[in-house]
Amino acid sequence: MNTIISIIIIFGALVFFHELGHLLLAKRAGILCREFAIGFGPKIFSSKKGETLYTIRLLPLGGFVRMAGEDPEGIELKPGAQVGLLFNEEGKVTRIIANQLSRYPDAKVVTVEKADLERDLVIKGHVNDELTESFSIHPEAEYVQDGMPMQIAPYNRQFGSKSLWDRFLAIFAGPFMNFLLAFVLLTVYALTQGIPVDQAELGKLDPKGAAQQAGLEEGDQVLSVDGEAVNTWRELVTVIQKNPNEELQFTIQREGSTQNVTVKPEEREGQDGKAEGFIGVYMPTEVSVLGSLGYGVEKTGDLTMAIIQALGQLVTGQIAFDNLSGPVGIYNYTGQVADEGVFVLLQWAAFLSINLGIFNLLPLPALDGGRLTFLAIEGIRGKPLDPQKEGLVHFIGFALLMLLMIVVTWNDIHKFFIN
DSSP states (O other): OHHHHHHHHHHHHHHHHHHHHHHHHHHHTTOOEEEEEEEEEEEEEEEEETTEEEEEEEEEEEEEEEETTSSOOOOOOOTTOEEEEEEOTTSOEEEEEOSOGGGOTTSEEEEEEEEESSSSOEEEEESTTOOOEEEEEEEEEEEEETTEEEEOOOGGGSGGGSOHHHHHHHHHHHHHHHHHHHHHHHHHHHHHHOEEOOSSBOOOBOTTSHHHHHTOOTTOEEEEETTEEOOSHHHHHHHHHTOTTOOEEEEEEETTEEEEEEEOOEEEEOTTSSEEEEOSBOOOEEOOHHHHHHHHHHHHHHHHHHHHHHHHHHHHTSSOGGGOOOHHHHHHHHHHHHTTOHHHHHHHHHHHHHHHHHHHHSSOTTSHHHHHHHHHHHHHHTSOOOHHHHHHHHHHHHHHHHHHHHHHHHHHHIIIIIO
16 A cells, blocks of 8 residues: 555656646747646546646556647538527627537528638638628637637747747756656755765764674764774775674773774675675765755766666667566565655655656657657757657657557566566
Protein backbone atom coordinates (compact mmCIF):
# COMPACT_ATOMS: atom_id res chain seq x y z
CA MET A 1 0.00 0.00 0.00
CA ASN A 2 2.86 2.40 0.83
CA THR A 3 4.32 1.74 -2.62
CA ILE A 4 1.04 2.52 -4.39
CA ILE A 5 0.52 5.72 -2.41
CA SER A 6 4.12 6.78 -3.01
CA ILE A 7 3.80 6.11 -6.76
CA ILE A 8 0.55 8.10 -6.99
CA ILE A 9 2.00 11.07 -5.10
CA ILE A 10 5.37 11.09 -6.89
CA PHE A 11 4.13 10.56 -10.44
CA GLY A 12 1.17 12.84 -9.86
CA ALA A 13 3.55 15.61 -8.78
CA LEU A 14 6.01 15.01 -11.65
CA VAL A 15 3.30 15.09 -14.30
CA PHE A 16 1.39 17.97 -12.65
CA PHE A 17 4.39 20.31 -12.53
CA HIS A 18 5.53 19.30 -16.01
CA GLU A 19 2.15 20.10 -17.55
CA LEU A 20 1.79 23.19 -15.35
CA GLY A 21 4.91 24.59 -17.02
CA HIS A 22 3.32 24.14 -20.44
CA LEU A 23 0.04 25.67 -19.24
CA LEU A 24 1.51 28.77 -17.57
CA LEU A 25 3.76 29.73 -20.48
CA ALA A 26 1.07 28.97 -23.07
CA LYS A 27 -1.45 31.16 -21.25
CA ARG A 28 1.21 33.85 -20.86
CA ALA A 29 1.61 33.85 -24.66
CA GLY A 30 -2.17 34.16 -25.11
CA ILE A 31 -2.72 30.62 -26.40
CA LEU A 32 -6.13 29.13 -25.75
CA CYS A 33 -5.60 26.03 -23.57
CA ARG A 34 -8.63 23.83 -23.89
CA GLU A 35 -7.65 21.13 -21.38
CA PHE A 36 -5.11 20.43 -18.66
CA ALA A 37 -5.07 16.67 -18.09
CA ILE A 38 -3.30 14.35 -15.69
CA GLY A 39 -3.36 10.85 -17.19
CA PHE A 40 -4.87 9.48 -20.39
CA GLY A 41 -8.05 7.62 -21.27
CA PRO A 42 -11.54 8.15 -19.83
CA LYS A 43 -12.11 11.09 -17.48
CA ILE A 44 -12.68 10.29 -13.82
CA PHE A 45 -12.79 13.93 -12.70
CA SER A 46 -13.26 17.23 -14.50
CA SER A 47 -13.76 20.85 -13.54
CA LYS A 48 -13.78 23.89 -15.81
CA LYS A 49 -12.20 27.14 -14.70
CA GLY A 50 -12.18 29.99 -17.17
CA GLU A 51 -11.31 28.72 -20.63
CA THR A 52 -9.62 25.51 -19.47
CA LEU A 53 -11.07 22.15 -18.50
CA TYR A 54 -9.03 20.49 -15.76
CA THR A 55 -9.27 16.69 -15.82
CA ILE A 56 -7.88 13.60 -14.15
CA ARG A 57 -7.99 10.57 -16.41
CA LEU A 58 -7.98 6.84 -15.74
CA LEU A 59 -4.53 5.79 -17.03
CA PRO A 60 -1.73 7.44 -14.98
CA LEU A 61 0.84 7.33 -17.79
CA GLY A 62 1.48 11.04 -18.23
CA GLY A 63 -0.60 14.06 -19.06
CA PHE A 64 -1.12 16.81 -21.62
CA VAL A 65 -2.15 20.40 -22.22
CA ARG A 66 -4.41 20.68 -25.25
CA MET A 67 -3.51 23.97 -26.93
CA ALA A 68 -5.67 25.39 -29.69
CA GLY A 69 -4.13 24.95 -33.11
CA GLU A 70 -1.81 22.06 -32.26
CA ASP A 71 -4.36 19.63 -33.70
CA PRO A 72 -7.13 20.22 -36.27
CA GLU A 73 -9.85 22.21 -34.55
CA GLY A 74 -12.70 20.04 -35.81
CA ILE A 75 -14.98 23.06 -36.33
CA GLU A 76 -16.10 23.56 -39.90
CA LEU A 77 -19.18 25.34 -41.19
CA LYS A 78 -19.76 24.35 -44.80
CA PRO A 79 -22.01 26.28 -47.22
CA GLY A 80 -25.57 24.99 -46.99
CA ALA A 81 -25.31 23.90 -43.36
CA GLN A 82 -28.07 25.05 -41.04
CA VAL A 83 -26.99 26.38 -37.66
CA GLY A 84 -28.63 28.12 -34.75
CA LEU A 85 -27.16 31.38 -33.49
CA LEU A 86 -27.49 32.90 -30.03
CA PHE A 87 -26.46 36.51 -29.42
CA ASN A 88 -25.29 38.72 -26.58
CA GLU A 89 -26.65 42.21 -25.83
CA GLU A 90 -24.20 43.72 -28.32
CA GLY A 91 -25.59 41.56 -31.12
CA LYS A 92 -22.52 39.35 -31.43
CA VAL A 93 -22.85 35.58 -31.82
CA THR A 94 -21.95 33.83 -28.55
CA ARG A 95 -23.13 30.31 -29.42
CA ILE A 96 -23.20 28.44 -32.72
CA ILE A 97 -25.53 25.43 -32.54
CA ALA A 98 -24.44 22.82 -35.07
CA ASN A 99 -27.29 20.29 -34.58
CA GLN A 100 -30.26 19.38 -32.37
CA LEU A 101 -31.68 22.83 -33.07
CA SER A 102 -35.04 21.93 -31.50
CA ARG A 103 -33.37 22.10 -28.08
CA TYR A 104 -32.67 25.81 -28.63
CA PRO A 105 -35.99 27.52 -29.48
CA ASP A 106 -34.47 31.00 -29.01
CA ALA A 107 -31.75 30.43 -31.58
CA LYS A 108 -31.91 32.17 -34.96
CA VAL A 109 -31.68 29.45 -37.62
CA VAL A 110 -29.36 30.47 -40.43
CA THR A 111 -28.39 28.69 -43.63
CA VAL A 112 -24.66 29.23 -43.97
CA GLU A 113 -23.25 30.69 -47.17
CA LYS A 114 -19.78 31.50 -45.88
CA ALA A 115 -18.13 31.34 -42.47
CA ASP A 116 -14.75 32.31 -41.02
CA LEU A 117 -14.25 31.35 -37.37
CA GLU A 118 -10.52 32.07 -37.26
CA ARG A 119 -9.68 35.46 -38.80
CA ASP A 120 -12.68 37.58 -39.83
CA LEU A 121 -14.99 36.03 -37.20
CA VAL A 122 -18.10 36.30 -39.32
CA ILE A 123 -20.90 34.07 -40.57
CA LYS A 124 -22.75 35.03 -43.74
CA GLY A 125 -26.07 33.36 -44.45
CA HIS A 126 -29.77 33.80 -44.93
CA VAL A 127 -32.88 33.15 -42.88
CA ASN A 128 -35.91 31.65 -44.65
CA ASP A 129 -34.49 32.42 -48.12
CA GLU A 130 -34.27 36.12 -47.33
CA LEU A 131 -31.34 38.39 -48.19
CA THR A 132 -27.88 37.39 -47.00
CA GLU A 133 -26.93 38.77 -43.61
CA SER A 134 -23.58 39.00 -41.87
CA PHE A 135 -23.30 37.98 -38.24
CA SER A 136 -20.28 39.06 -36.20
CA ILE A 137 -18.88 36.36 -33.91
CA HIS A 138 -17.62 37.03 -30.41
CA PRO A 139 -13.96 35.88 -30.10
CA GLU A 140 -14.93 33.65 -27.15
CA ALA A 141 -18.05 32.19 -28.76
CA GLU A 142 -18.87 28.51 -28.30
CA TYR A 143 -19.51 25.95 -31.01
CA VAL A 144 -22.08 23.44 -29.73
CA GLN A 145 -22.38 19.99 -31.28
CA ASP A 146 -24.46 17.17 -29.76
CA GLY A 147 -24.98 19.40 -26.74
CA MET A 148 -21.22 19.68 -26.07
CA PRO A 149 -19.84 23.24 -26.19
CA MET A 150 -16.31 24.04 -27.39
CA GLN A 151 -14.86 27.53 -27.44
CA ILE A 152 -13.78 28.69 -30.86
CA ALA A 153 -10.13 29.57 -31.35
CA PRO A 154 -9.48 32.69 -33.43
CA TYR A 155 -6.13 32.51 -35.17
CA ASN A 156 -4.50 34.91 -32.70
CA ARG A 157 -5.33 32.44 -29.88
CA GLN A 158 -3.80 29.45 -31.67
CA PHE A 159 -0.35 27.95 -31.00
CA GLY A 160 0.86 28.52 -34.57
CA SER A 161 0.09 32.25 -34.50
CA LYS A 162 2.59 33.00 -31.74
CA SER A 163 6.21 33.98 -32.17
CA LEU A 164 8.87 31.30 -32.41
CA TRP A 165 10.19 32.35 -29.00
CA ASP A 166 6.76 32.12 -27.28
CA ARG A 167 6.17 28.68 -28.78
CA PHE A 168 9.65 27.55 -27.72
CA LEU A 169 9.03 28.70 -24.13
CA ALA A 170 5.61 27.03 -23.98
CA ILE A 171 7.17 23.68 -24.95
CA PHE A 172 10.43 24.02 -23.00
CA ALA A 173 8.62 25.05 -19.80
CA GLY A 174 7.44 21.47 -19.18
CA PRO A 175 10.88 19.86 -18.84
CA PHE A 176 12.20 22.99 -17.11
CA MET A 177 9.59 22.58 -14.37
CA ASN A 178 10.88 19.05 -13.74
CA PHE A 179 14.37 20.40 -13.10
CA LEU A 180 12.92 23.15 -10.91
CA LEU A 181 10.89 20.59 -8.94
CA ALA A 182 14.03 18.49 -8.39
CA PHE A 183 15.86 21.57 -7.10
CA VAL A 184 13.01 22.32 -4.66
CA LEU A 185 12.86 18.72 -3.39
CA LEU A 186 16.62 18.55 -2.86
CA THR A 187 16.62 21.94 -1.12
CA VAL A 188 13.84 20.78 1.21
CA TYR A 189 15.85 17.63 1.91
CA ALA A 190 18.91 19.71 2.82
CA LEU A 191 16.86 22.05 5.03
CA THR A 192 15.39 19.14 6.97
CA GLN A 193 18.30 16.72 7.04
CA GLY A 194 21.24 19.10 6.82
CA ILE A 195 24.01 19.53 4.27
CA PRO A 196 26.79 16.91 4.23
CA VAL A 197 30.08 18.32 5.48
CA ASP A 198 33.36 16.75 4.37
CA GLN A 199 35.17 16.77 7.72
CA ALA A 200 36.35 14.01 10.07
CA GLU A 201 33.46 14.43 12.47
CA LEU A 202 30.87 11.81 13.36
CA GLY A 203 27.29 12.44 12.33
CA LYS A 204 24.30 10.37 13.46
CA LEU A 205 25.12 6.86 14.72
CA ASP A 206 23.33 3.58 14.10
CA PRO A 207 22.25 2.35 17.57
CA LYS A 208 23.35 -1.17 16.60
CA GLY A 209 26.54 -0.15 14.79
CA ALA A 210 30.13 -0.75 15.87
CA ALA A 211 30.72 2.96 16.55
CA GLN A 212 27.88 3.19 19.06
CA GLN A 213 28.88 -0.07 20.71
CA ALA A 214 32.47 1.16 21.11
CA GLY A 215 31.35 4.34 22.87
CA LEU A 216 31.73 6.89 20.08
CA GLU A 217 29.19 9.72 20.02
CA GLU A 218 27.70 12.08 17.48
CA GLY A 219 29.85 15.19 17.18
CA ASP A 220 33.13 13.45 18.05
CA GLN A 221 36.01 14.92 16.04
CA VAL A 222 38.31 12.15 14.77
CA LEU A 223 41.94 13.30 14.88
CA SER A 224 43.66 10.09 13.82
CA VAL A 225 43.15 6.35 13.27
CA ASP A 226 45.98 4.02 14.33
CA GLY A 227 48.24 7.04 14.63
CA GLU A 228 47.57 8.33 11.09
CA ALA A 229 45.96 11.76 10.93
CA VAL A 230 42.59 12.09 9.18
CA ASN A 231 41.27 15.48 8.11
CA THR A 232 38.20 14.73 5.97
CA TRP A 233 35.21 12.41 5.98
CA ARG A 234 36.48 10.72 2.82
CA GLU A 235 39.81 9.89 4.46
CA LEU A 236 38.01 8.47 7.50
CA VAL A 237 35.70 6.30 5.40
CA THR A 238 38.64 5.01 3.33
CA VAL A 239 40.51 3.84 6.43
CA ILE A 240 37.42 2.11 7.84
CA GLN A 241 36.54 0.39 4.56
CA LYS A 242 40.06 -1.02 4.22
CA ASN A 243 39.98 -2.69 7.64
CA PRO A 244 36.94 -4.94 8.06
CA ASN A 245 37.04 -7.01 11.28
CA GLU A 246 40.28 -5.27 12.33
CA GLU A 247 40.51 -3.31 15.59
CA LEU A 248 41.29 0.37 14.99
CA GLN A 249 42.49 2.92 17.52
CA PHE A 250 40.48 6.14 17.12
CA THR A 251 41.90 9.29 18.68
CA ILE A 252 39.02 11.71 19.10
CA GLN A 253 38.32 15.10 20.54
CA ARG A 254 35.14 15.46 22.59
CA GLU A 255 34.15 18.61 24.49
CA GLY A 256 37.73 19.90 24.48
CA SER A 257 39.36 16.69 25.73
CA THR A 258 41.26 14.06 23.73
CA GLN A 259 40.69 10.33 24.23
CA ASN A 260 41.32 7.01 22.53
CA VAL A 261 38.57 4.58 21.56
CA THR A 262 39.01 1.11 20.06
CA VAL A 263 36.56 0.29 17.25
CA LYS A 264 36.24 -2.94 15.27
CA PRO A 265 34.54 -2.30 11.86
CA GLU A 266 31.97 -4.84 10.74
CA GLU A 267 32.17 -6.43 7.31
CA ARG A 268 29.87 -6.08 4.31
CA GLU A 269 30.08 -6.41 0.53
CA GLY A 270 31.16 -3.22 -1.23
CA GLN A 271 30.03 -1.90 -4.60
CA ASP A 272 32.97 -3.65 -6.28
CA GLY A 273 31.92 -6.97 -4.76
CA LYS A 274 34.83 -7.02 -2.30
CA ALA A 275 34.57 -6.99 1.50
CA GLU A 276 34.68 -3.58 3.17
CA GLY A 277 34.44 -2.30 6.72
CA PHE A 278 31.75 -0.08 8.21
CA ILE A 279 30.98 1.18 11.72
CA GLY A 280 27.42 2.49 11.41
CA VAL A 281 27.99 6.23 11.37
CA TYR A 282 26.65 8.87 9.00
CA MET A 283 28.37 11.87 7.43
CA PRO A 284 28.13 15.04 9.55
CA THR A 285 25.64 17.69 8.40
CA GLU A 286 24.86 21.32 9.03
CA VAL A 287 21.62 23.29 8.49
CA SER A 288 21.81 26.50 6.46
CA VAL A 289 19.27 28.20 4.19
CA LEU A 290 21.85 29.50 1.73
CA GLY A 291 23.80 26.26 1.97
CA SER A 292 20.61 24.28 1.28
CA LEU A 293 19.89 26.37 -1.82
CA GLY A 294 23.44 25.77 -2.99
CA TYR A 295 23.07 22.07 -2.26
CA GLY A 296 19.86 21.99 -4.31
CA VAL A 297 21.58 23.59 -7.30
CA GLU A 298 24.72 21.46 -7.03
CA LYS A 299 22.91 18.16 -6.51
CA THR A 300 20.48 18.87 -9.36
CA GLY A 301 23.45 19.54 -11.63
CA ASP A 302 25.29 16.40 -10.45
CA LEU A 303 22.26 14.16 -11.02
CA THR A 304 21.63 15.73 -14.43
CA MET A 305 25.19 15.07 -15.58
CA ALA A 306 25.12 11.53 -14.18
CA ILE A 307 21.92 10.71 -16.08
CA ILE A 308 23.24 12.26 -19.30
CA GLN A 309 26.48 10.24 -18.98
CA ALA A 310 24.49 7.05 -18.38
CA LEU A 311 22.36 7.84 -21.44
CA GLY A 312 25.51 8.28 -23.51
CA GLN A 313 26.84 4.94 -22.26
CA LEU A 314 23.55 3.32 -23.22
CA VAL A 315 23.80 4.72 -26.75
CA THR A 316 27.43 3.57 -27.13
CA GLY A 317 26.67 0.12 -25.72
CA GLN A 318 28.67 0.53 -22.50
CA ILE A 319 25.45 -0.06 -20.59
CA ALA A 320 23.27 -2.96 -21.70
CA PHE A 321 19.69 -2.30 -22.84
CA ASP A 322 18.52 -4.76 -20.18
CA ASN A 323 19.48 -2.21 -17.53
CA LEU A 324 16.68 0.09 -18.67
CA SER A 325 13.68 0.20 -16.34
CA GLY A 326 10.10 1.12 -17.17
CA PRO A 327 6.95 1.47 -15.06
CA VAL A 328 7.30 -1.95 -13.41
CA GLY A 329 10.92 -1.37 -12.48
CA ILE A 330 10.21 2.11 -11.15
CA TYR A 331 7.31 0.72 -9.13
CA ASN A 332 9.61 -1.85 -7.52
CA TYR A 333 12.39 0.64 -6.82
CA THR A 334 9.89 3.11 -5.35
CA GLY A 335 8.65 0.43 -2.97
CA GLN A 336 12.19 -0.22 -1.78
CA VAL A 337 12.88 3.50 -1.38
CA ALA A 338 9.60 4.09 0.47
CA ASP A 339 10.73 1.60 3.10
CA GLU A 340 13.81 3.79 3.72
CA GLY A 341 11.67 6.75 4.80
CA VAL A 342 10.23 9.98 3.47
CA PHE A 343 13.54 11.82 3.13
CA VAL A 344 15.08 9.11 0.96
CA LEU A 345 11.85 9.23 -1.04
CA LEU A 346 12.39 12.97 -1.59
CA GLN A 347 15.76 12.27 -3.20
CA TRP A 348 14.29 9.49 -5.35
CA ALA A 349 11.47 11.81 -6.50
CA ALA A 350 14.07 14.44 -7.45
CA PHE A 351 16.01 11.82 -9.43
CA LEU A 352 12.85 10.73 -11.29
CA SER A 353 11.90 14.35 -11.99
CA ILE A 354 15.28 15.03 -13.60
CA ASN A 355 14.94 11.79 -15.57
CA LEU A 356 11.57 12.92 -16.88
CA GLY A 357 12.94 16.34 -17.80
CA ILE A 358 15.91 14.88 -19.69
CA PHE A 359 13.81 12.21 -21.41
CA ASN A 360 11.34 14.83 -22.67
CA LEU A 361 14.17 16.97 -24.04
CA LEU A 362 15.49 14.15 -26.24
CA PRO A 363 15.09 15.19 -29.91
CA LEU A 364 12.62 12.40 -30.63
CA PRO A 365 9.24 12.78 -32.35
CA ALA A 366 6.22 13.05 -30.02
CA LEU A 367 8.42 14.31 -27.17
CA ASP A 368 8.95 17.95 -26.20
CA GLY A 369 12.49 17.68 -27.53
CA GLY A 370 11.16 16.61 -30.91
CA ARG A 371 8.82 19.58 -31.05
CA LEU A 372 11.65 21.90 -30.05
CA THR A 373 13.72 20.40 -32.87
CA PHE A 374 11.01 21.26 -35.39
CA LEU A 375 10.89 24.80 -34.00
CA ALA A 376 14.67 25.04 -34.40
CA ILE A 377 14.38 23.89 -38.04
CA GLU A 378 11.66 26.49 -38.57
CA GLY A 379 13.98 29.16 -37.17
CA ILE A 380 16.77 28.11 -39.54
CA ARG A 381 14.49 27.85 -42.61
CA GLY A 382 12.56 31.00 -41.79
CA LYS A 383 9.25 29.21 -42.26
CA PRO A 384 7.45 26.28 -40.60
CA LEU A 385 7.40 22.75 -41.96
CA ASP A 386 4.22 21.31 -43.46
CA PRO A 387 1.94 20.67 -40.43
CA GLN A 388 0.65 17.44 -41.93
CA LYS A 389 4.16 16.06 -42.43
CA GLU A 390 5.19 17.13 -38.93
CA GLY A 391 2.05 15.51 -37.51
CA LEU A 392 2.86 12.27 -39.33
CA VAL A 393 6.40 12.24 -37.93
CA HIS A 394 5.07 12.77 -34.40
CA PHE A 395 2.49 10.00 -34.88
CA ILE A 396 5.13 7.52 -36.03
CA GLY A 397 7.42 8.61 -33.20
CA PHE A 398 4.64 8.10 -30.65
CA ALA A 399 3.97 4.60 -31.99
CA LEU A 400 7.67 3.74 -31.69
CA LEU A 401 7.79 5.11 -28.14
CA MET A 402 4.83 2.93 -27.19
CA LEU A 403 6.63 -0.06 -28.69
CA LEU A 404 9.74 0.82 -26.65
CA MET A 405 7.58 1.09 -23.53
CA ILE A 406 6.18 -2.39 -24.14
CA VAL A 407 9.67 -3.85 -24.63
CA VAL A 408 11.03 -2.14 -21.49
CA THR A 409 8.01 -3.23 -19.46
CA TRP A 410 8.47 -6.83 -20.58
CA ASN A 411 12.13 -6.56 -19.64
CA ASP A 412 11.06 -5.34 -16.16
CA ILE A 413 8.61 -8.22 -15.74
CA HIS A 414 11.25 -10.74 -16.79
CA LYS A 415 13.83 -9.17 -14.47
CA PHE A 416 11.72 -8.84 -11.35
CA PHE A 417 9.23 -11.70 -11.57
CA ILE A 418 10.59 -14.43 -13.85
CA ASN A 419 14.33 -14.58 -13.12
